[in-house]
Amino acid sequence: MSTAYEPKQIEKKWQEIWEQEKAFAATDDYTKPKYYALVEFPYPSGQGLHVGHPRPYTALDIVARKRRMQGYNVLYPMGWDAFGLPTENYAIKNHIHPRIVTHNNVGRFKEQLKSLGYSFDWDREVNTTDPDYYKWTQWIFLKLFQAGLAYKTEMPINWCTSCKVGLANEEVVNGVCERCGGEVVRRVRSQWMLKITEYADQLIDDLEGLDYIERVKVSQKNWIGRSHGAEVDFSLKDKEEKLRIYTTRPDTLFGVTYMVLSPEHPYIDKYKDEIRNWEEIAAYREQAARKSDFERSELAKEKTGVEIQGLSAVNPVNGKEIPIWISDYVLMSYGTGAIMAVPAHDERDWEFAKKFGLPIIEVVAGGNVQEAAFTDVATGTLVNSGFLNGLEVAEAKKTITNWLAENKVGEPKKNFKLRDWVFPRQRYWGEPIPIVKCDKCGYVPLPESELPLELPEVESYMPTDTGESPLAAMTDWVNTTCPCCGGPAQRETDTMPQWAGSSWYFLRYTDPHNTNALAGKEALAYWMPVDWYNGGMEHTTLHLLYSRFWHKFLYDEKVVPCPEPYQKRTSHGMILGENGEKMSKSRGNVVNPDDIVNEFGADTLRTYEMFIGAFDLSASWSQEGVRGCRRFLDRVWKLAELLNGEEGYSASMETKMHQTIKKVGSDYENLKFNTAIAAMMALLNQFYKNGSVTRGEFKTLLVLLNPVAPHMTEELWQTLGFEGRLYQASWPEYDEAKTVENMVEVGVQVNGKMRTTVTIAVDASKEDAIAAAKEALGSKLAGTVVKEIYVPGRIVNIVAKN
């Protein structure tokens, strides 16, 4: 074969053949073992694909292709998470309907993805903006509503002043909008909320049985932030009413020296008349209210507060009278909005007490509480604590919690940092919420038969400063009749967030054209759960958590067959520019995958992205590195010139072949694509060194390399006359016994320092190995031998003394 490697023709040719032959369609043959590989579907932005996209797509494409060769029925789908702000903003700016913008962007993305030769089953493509799809997003919302998990409430929301939209807590980063960096302020609004907190315990506990990378588990746990403690009632002096607080350290109850109310605590207004320094308190409260969350965290260093004169609390364990302060370091949104302060054993309380000269009473021995708060719970014994004296912290917690319950002044309590999900967005380009408000009947769900509730055509998609969605201006759409009583009613004009459509899309892939259900029972039973889901770390506390929540709810509703959607979750690192910085237009370091495909070919791009470095770490782009991968593929291509016509493996290469099959196979499974490729490069180098390759050896190399570089290997497979299509070939087997060499070179050390090497039989006895080592060392071994160590097949170490 003398033709040069021309990726352009080859890649186009095979992409068309695969499409015609439906090479990668997941079948409905439910008797075969299944494998569901999933990558996060992209948001089809106007910029098109960037080089970050192919990294995870290629990785799971490799897994999917390998699984097919191993006989699995593989589902590897792709779709579009297409609702969202950038499209809407683009539509506003250019006066094009967002539907058209989305359509164009999807077309572009799809073409780009197809040019990379992914083995997606395109017949199962989904699009969240398709009414046939969002019908079921709305259907799930109705289910949540009927189950009481979607509820409306007045509450302050995070309002992005630039996007003019409410944000979930998860979308506010450092007090600014995650998306645009705009200022976020608090606005009170009537909101649809989803009760994710109902599943808080399960979302933590069920992580246990899942194969998620540890980082993901840890951040989900931290985000949910479960803590165990107790609520305790302190009485207010000379009052009937109690002041309830939450603490994780009830064992330190004897060390309480003051109480703190959050500035929003209701008791402040309630006891206004008895507060002697009202002016001062009111002023402090005003000042705290004016601070945005951003300022609160910026200025977190310095504690502020004012003592409330005229109110005091009584410690239930010893009857001591305790002053009450107001301070914004206590949040109304967590616990009860009031705390007992134990400066000796809490850093924040300690800081506050030092600043305002409040007493510090040590109740757990082990530190110096005048110097710093002693917060270690693992060690330490209770002191100055009446009946708790002498107990360890853990034991003291149990004892005091029981005591609190017996005396009816408290109870055990679990708390979460996780808040309910602020669901709606005041924008046009999202799923309409299928609820109407009737003056008589309240909030009424649309009947299922009226789904999908389609987005109406509007004059303007412009968001409004009033906080209303653009839909609110569509009065003939808004005004409707109540499905319940037939009277006049108004539609909900907020839309759903982008997270809605992506919270269940993996279910739709199993049965994407079903018109009677979000997916058929049999399809779900067969395909779910997803066997391997790869996606970005940035979605850990957003999409990944939200979709687990929806899935658990659907499981409880008996819609899906398993309590968890994803069995395995991995995460890829980012691809940075040549300069090691994040790729961005402003930095001028963006690499366009189209350019790489044009210049080097899709197979080279795929190979390079897998070879660039450890899959889970970020890596910098290198144009020279791309060239090196192209060189590798060129050498594979030209290897055909060295074919010697023999069928099996040659005797001298047998071990190397078996070793390489083993290594490449296990490396693909463990996301170690870089070393898998390195092993194939090494094998190739060996063929060149030998000056010849058998057909059997070449065949194996083609199968191993196929998942990474599918086009050129398929072409070689055909031109060399191997049977059928390469994508239908079987994954090669290896024989463990044949991966071991007969003779091995072992290192020889004297006193732990490398001196020479010696080649011995792999199963040589210790005596033989030592003898061979001594011979090799010769005169380099001096002194009296005091110890001889032989690690079979690895090393000999002789310890000698003079």
Place this chain on the structure above:
RNA sequence: GCAGUUGUGGCGGAAUUGGCAUACGCGCAUGAUUCAGGUUCAUGUGAGCAUUACGCUCGUGAGGGUUCAAGUCCCUCCAACUGCACCA
């Protein structure tokens, strides 16, 4: 501040978990091919001292320790990145 991750040649990165550090690739050097450049091929490439030899010394962020043996385990630091940020 807390949590997580990372630190290995000129660069990207390997190292079967305690056993020959730097596989594989890039870059570079020398040579071959070429009118020349590019491509391709061959050889070399951690540092230092030596080059009489393939010889010695040092070397995986810093410092200590355990061990016959440490990139890998333990202790104390330092730096970078990414989350979270007063959650009682």
